[in-house]
Every structure is written in C-alpha cells, then in structure tokens.
Amino acid sequence: MSSKISRRQVLRALALSGTGLALAACQVPAAPAPSAPASPQPEPQNGATGTYQGKFVITSVRNADQSAPLIQAIEEAHPGVKVEWRFMPSERFVELFTAAEVAGDQIDVMDLNGQDLRRYAVGGKLMDLSDISYKDRFREVAIRTYTIGGKLWALPRGGISGFTYLINKKAFERVGLDKEISTYDELKVVAPELKKLGIAPVTHPGKNIYLWPVWQFWSYAQTSKNQSIENTIKTLTGEMKFTDPEHVAALEALHDYAVDGMFIDSVNSLEGDAAWVPFTQGKAAIYYMHTSRIAAYRGGEFPELDMSLIPPLRHVNVDDAVIRQNPGGTGNALGIYAKIKPERETVARSIIDLMTSDTWVRWSNQQAKDPVSCNANVQASDDELALKYSKECSPNQTTYLDWLWPPEVTRAFQENQQAIVALTKKPDEAAQSIQKVLDDLYKDGYRFQT
C-alpha cells in the first residue's frame, strides 16, 4: 500500500512546523543553574539605589553562567531590577556592541576587557567616574590604568594578573641547574644540554597570533630601561619611532630566541594546549604564559612538572639596573554607558559599587584564581605560586602595550613577530614595516589621545 502526500499537504506541514519552530525560538531559555564557587551574601551598598524598577542591561566579556551568583546578588540588592546580562566575548565585543548600539538596544553598564577601555573612553561611550568616593578601595595601579586624560572612565574589577615565565624546575635540575635562572645568557649555556635530553628550552603557542606581542612587552620594558609605557606614548604621538634603536633591540631579543633555537620545534603552528602539553610532560623548560595557568597546574596531575614562575629573563646587553618587568592587566574595566537613561544612572552607580565591592571581587578572584586582587584589601589567593607572583612580579608589572597601540599596530607586531621567528624577516625590517603602519594611520587621521 502506498500513501501519496500532496504538495499542498507537504506545504501545510512545513508551515505548521515552521510556526512551531518560530514559537519555540521565541521562548525564553531556561535559566542555568548557578555554579561554584559559593556565592557571598549581598552586602548593603553605599548611597541610594534609586527607585528604578525594570530591565537593566550589563554587557560583559564574562558569560552569564559564570556570573549567575553576582546577578542574583544585584537583583536582591535592587528589588524590582531585572538584570539582563549580555555576554559579549572580548574578540566579538566590537561587532556585538556596535550592532546593539545601532539597533538602539538598552545598554546600561559595560564590563569591558581592559584592552578596549581606551577605545570606548575616547570614543565618548563611557561616563566619567572621577567623582566616585571609594577610589581607595582599589590598588593605585589599577585606578591609574583606567585613567585617561586625567579622568577615571572605569572601575577595575577582578584581579591583577599577567604573563610570566613559568619554569619547570625538574627540567633545569636534570641539567644540573638548581637555582632559579635569571638571564638569557644562563639559558644559552644550558640550552644545548636541555636539547640533548629532548627538552625544548622554551615552548609558546605561536600559532595564536595574538600571543606574540607579549614578547615585545617584556623585551621593550628592558630595552627602554623600564620606560615602555612612556616611550610607547611618545612613539604613538610621533616623538619617537618604532625604528628607534630601543624598539629594534626589543625585536632583536625575540630574534635571538629564534636564531639560538630556543623555541620548541614548529612553534608557529602550536596552539594553547599544544604548547602547554610539552611543558607539563617535561619536554619544555620554560613556558611564557598567563598566570591563569597556575590554576590549570593545580587542577591537574603532572609528574614531570614542578612549576615555578619568574619574571622574564634579563636579556643580553641590558643594563643591570633595569628591572625585569612582566606585562599584565588590571582586571575588567567596569564603566557606565554614557547615554544611559537618567532614571537608571543612580542604580547603575549602585550596581558598579556592588560589583567592585571587596566581597564580590574576592568571589571573582577565587573564580579566576587571580594572583593579586584589584582591591587593596582583598588577598586574592593563598596559593604559593600566586603569592610568589604577587611578591616578585606584580610590583614591577607593566601594562600590556596593546592597550595603548591602535589595533593596526598590534596586528603589524603580530605578523612581523611571527615572521621574525620564522626567520623570514629581520628585526630592523620588521620595525620599518610597523612604523609604516603607524605612518599610514597618521596620514589617515589617527591621533593618539592621552
């Protein structure tokens, strides 16, 4: 028996299923269950919370699942306020935020990656927060980072963390080096021995193009005699050039690592995990990476790894007085949207107060395993390595230079550094290419705003 279905029946069925799907898509998804760590109880906030009731939109680079307890606390502390937490991951923040703004969507608080603060502050998208009364809640460096043109545009939220040389003490012990290595010359001496044992001196996820500039951050900190921020501003305002000797010398440091065979084989094709695995297996001695790896180390079992951390190695021809600085950031930048409706401003101020309170920053630090908190009275972690970072690295931390560079210059560094490591470009040629990008930007109307 065969049953034929007419075209009309098929179309009707399709229309019905389409309507069903459309209705299903319109339904609000079920709220995810809040996850660990245990959330603190909401605390009374400074100042009035206003009388606003209704939807309140926070755009954030952190996802809503991670922030569920915080969202709950905000709503409990502000009865009648319903938080809509919009996750806008850092790499897509620009496109999502622009789309939301063009569409006229409600935006109240912006929880930005620190890297994006300058763009939105000078672009007039953030409210001046210089008048807040609780600046002493934060570490001075964190407040300074988010101050542009003498005005505070965002509050630091979270932890102070950065890139550091993670070292495998076991690997160095195998070549008879019991003390912490501190200079590139020392590494050059032990590198052949390490290689004989099948241990690469340095591993790095070079395929991830965004991670190359961190090499310039530490090397330029040394070659500029710890004036990397000041001199970068001078370079971006035209007083200096990327072709100046100290910039080129910083690129040469990376070139030295490549020419001397310090990097693991196929460094330019390794991604995060592919670079981390050899380190954990005792097949690489140094991994220049973010402090968030401390949590990954504590969370796994790595019999071949006895991890410690040190500031980047002192490079050749660098003055002994120069401090080995490592680059880092000061948590998220929490600001208020400049065009917020006046009836929501008071509640917005109250909410950012809550979000940056010691209680909730401690919670955030525990979640992210931050080594140092942005809040002065909060000890982020009692982990031995986190404390070491806090004591030996954090005081000398310098801000990521790509928080100052325009994105075109950042990209130019990424591409040219990859080329230096691939030995297809020399440092001085790379410096010229980077300077040309900046020159073209100037021709195009770019001006660095201090």
Place this chain on the structure above:
Amino acid sequence: MAGSLYVEAKHLLKRRRSFARWWHSLTPFLWVLPALLLYLVFKLVPMVGGLGLSLVRWNGIDPPQFVGLQNFERMLSDEVLGPALWNNIRYALGTVVSKNVLGLFLALLINQSLRGREVYRTALFMPVVMSFVVVGILWAWLYNDQFGLINNLLRIIGLGSIAPDWLGDTRWAMTSLIIVDVWKWYGFHMVIYLAGLQTIPVELYDAGLVDGAGRWRRFWNITLPLLRPVVIVNVTLSLMGALNVFEIPYIMTEGGPANSTNVLALHIYIQSFKFYRMGYGAALSYALLVLVSVVALIQIKLMSRGGHSAEE
C-alpha cells in the same frame, strides 16, 4: 431586455474568467513570495546597505562620515591587499584543479557497478557535511608537529627528517590549507560529476567499444566532452569558493604565519572588525564581488567555447 441581460451576463462571465486567469497566473508568485521576501530582507537590502557603507568612514563608534570613493581609492595603497589576492590565486589554483581531478576520478570509480557502492558514496561525501570548525580543529591536530598523526607516520617510516611544520612554516602553510579544502569538498564535486556521468547514454560507450576504442580513448572522446557542462559548473563553483574562502584560513592559521595564508575575505574581516574600518571593509567586499563575477564570467565563456552536450 433579455438580450441586454445576456450581454451583461456574458460580460460578467468574461470578467470572472479574466480575473480567474489573472489569479491563476499570480499563484506561482504567491508561492515564491515568502522566499522572495526573505531574499529581499536578508540579501538585497544588506547588499544595497553595504554599498552605502562603502561610501562612508565609520568605526562603529563615531557617526559615519561620507567620504565618496575614498575607500575604493584606498585599495590602491593597501600593501596587504596584493599579497592577499596572490594567496587567493594560489589557493584557487591548488583547490580548483585538485578538487575537480579528484572528484571526477572518484566519480568514475564509483559509477561502476561495485558491491557496497552506496557505502563508498556516503563515506566519500561525509566531509562535505562536517562543520568547518570541526574540520579545522581536526586537521590542525593531524598537522601538529609534536604529536600529529601525519608527521608521526612520516617518522615511523623513516621520513622524519623531511616532515614539515605544516601550519607553522610559511612555505607549507598554504599547501596545508589547500589539502584541507580539497579533502572537505572533493565529495561535493564528485556527486555532481556522478550525476553528470549518469546522463551519458550507455549506447555511446557500446559504439566506442565496437569501434575498438580503449578505456582512455572512451574517456577522452566520449565522457569528457559530454561532461563539459558539468565541468563548467564544478569549476565555477570551486573557483568562486576559492576566491571567497574565509573559514579554513580563519580557523586554522588566522592568516599566518607572517601573512602567508592571509586571503581577501580574511583581510576584509580584519579591516572591518579588528581595525573598525567598516566602510573600507564594505568597499573591499564590493571589489571582491566584482572580481569573483568577472573571473567566473571569463571562465564560463572560455570553457563554453565549442561545447557539446549529451543531447546533441
């Protein structure tokens, strides 16, 4: 009186018939109306909007500023554009030839009466339905120099010394991406060739056999000429795909190392969403549209000359 009623009724009937005819002729349009509306809203309107965008300078923050044709002029001094276009050409050469040769070869193989032919067809077609992200990650691991399957196999058979750093070496990165593209899409072209092969009358091969034509001769003088329209379709599709390619370089290399796999679509993405030059990105998109259209047109014209078809 009766006469005038008759005329009126006839007139009414005629009007009704003409309305019915008009309504009948309208029906097909009503059926396609939803699709047309979707096309209008999601294709035509953004295309026209994109043209408008290409005439302004807009960083997504400040208000757009009309700059006329400046964004198009800018292409002439864009130093990355030339190498990106060259990378597209290399990519197109590698993928168009390989996908079509391999697709045709496999189609010829599985067009024969084999046991489990459907299984082969399904297995060979499977990469086509896989997501780009999955394919990208899968191949990135296969290519991994430390513990990837390919280099480990080379080491096992004693060729470790020539095992390249597939994605990390500027000399090999583009070839690596071409291999992935070919692997992902050969099944798609194979299916189209297979459909083409099945339209060729068997009698022609029988006649060829009677005339003493060998396997190669039959392929060259019967199969290939009669497949010409299918070849044109396949080459056009693969060429347009190669000129528009974005996903594989984006996922696997992000244009690196050292820009060696940066292609036009990736350049457009970077300009628009990394450098916030929405207007320039739109202008580049239109330039790419024109380029793809012109190249496809030339290719179709060239390949259509002196063509045959199975019906002739």
